[in-house]
Amino acid sequence: MTSTHIDVGAIDFDALGAWMDGQGLPPGPVTGAVPVTGGTQNVMVRFERAGVPYVLRRPPLHARPRSNEVLRREARVLAALRDTPVPVPRLVAAQTEREPVFYLMEPVDGFNPSTGLPEPHASDPAVRHRMGLEAAVALAELGRVDPVVLPGYGKPEGFLERQVPRWRAELDSYGALDGYPGPDIPHLEETARWLTDRLPASFTPGVMHGDYHFANLMFAFDGPRVAAIVDWEMSTIGDPLLDLGWLIATWPSNDGHVPGLPSPRELVECYAALSDRDLSSVDWYAVMACFKLGIVLEGTHARACAGKAPKEIGDFLHATTLDLFARAHDIMSGLLR
Incomplete structure (x- = not known):
């Protein structure tokens, strides 16, 4: 994954932190936020909170018509495959009930x-x-x-x-x-x-x-x-x-x-x-x-x-x-x- 020109500042990390608190994830300020590319037009940002690394995946700021539904499906398939031998990014938590849909996953220790x-x-x-x-x-x-x-x-x-x-x-x-x-x-x-x-x-x-x-x-x-x-x-x-x-x-x-x-x-x-x-x-x-x-x-x-x-x-x-x-x-x- 490599850097791209995503405006990290456009993401409300305070709101994200509050949501993460509700998911029972380790509390603290978001640090080290940097954009990453994942091969699609979706936004991906890597950050740490309480020393734990995460990757946030969400639709582009100007979402395509099906952006939210696509991410709902992605989150669902990653959740289904999480405990199988299939090598997939490990899903941490997902917000699929309202838009914009997003999810958190563990960073992949690997290269493309x-x-x-x-x-x-x-x-x-x-x-x-x-x-x-x-x-x-x-x-x-x-x-x-x-x-x-x-x-x-x-x-x-x-x-x-x-x-x-x-x-x-x-x-x-x-x-x-x-x-x-x-x-x-x-x-x-x-x-x-x-x-x-x-x-x-x-x-x-x-x-x-x-x-x-x-x-x-x-x-x-x-x-x-x-x-x-x-x-x-x-x-x-x-x-x-x-x-x-x-x-x-x-x-x-x-x-x-x-x-x-x-x-x-x-x-x-x-x-x-x-x-x-x-x-x-x-x-x-x-x-x-x-x-x-x-x-x-x-x-x-x-x-x-x-x-x-x-x-x-x-x-x-x-x-x-x-x-x-x-x-x-x-x-x-x-x-x-």
């Missing part, structure tokens, strides 16, 4: 690999290779959680059947934006047909992270273990194998910031050794992840064409969408191993 590698990770290729496998280990642990811990959290019935129509409709909706010429995405129709024709017959519902990729993991400083899975904004009850597909679809190249990572197939083999889920359709989940994420990113390109987002960002994300659909085509063709 997208910001650089400490030792021994930087110089030991075996540690870096194992980091990749540990991403699959943590995901398999999440896949073992019984979804009864989160009643009513998602709609697993028909989850897979909804995916292609849901995201095709999302792509079609971009046509309402003036200036967007429509999707110029090679393999779009082919991918949609492939997914529809090969829909897995059934799945076992479970807790999904929803955005499971390398940048949403923090690793222990002393080795390759995942210290915490972060940013649970897109979590739901669905098919956990889509998280595995998402990990494959977004897997960094070996010339990236963490060289020497295992191959996607090694990830699958590691996950399979720890899970009783049927992985015979794992390519379907990877292609589905490429399809969904590519369409989501194309939305920013469409808004950029309409003058509602920076052109350079829209162009970059459109290129990423093309890369994702090319990756989907490689998987469908049996080329990605």
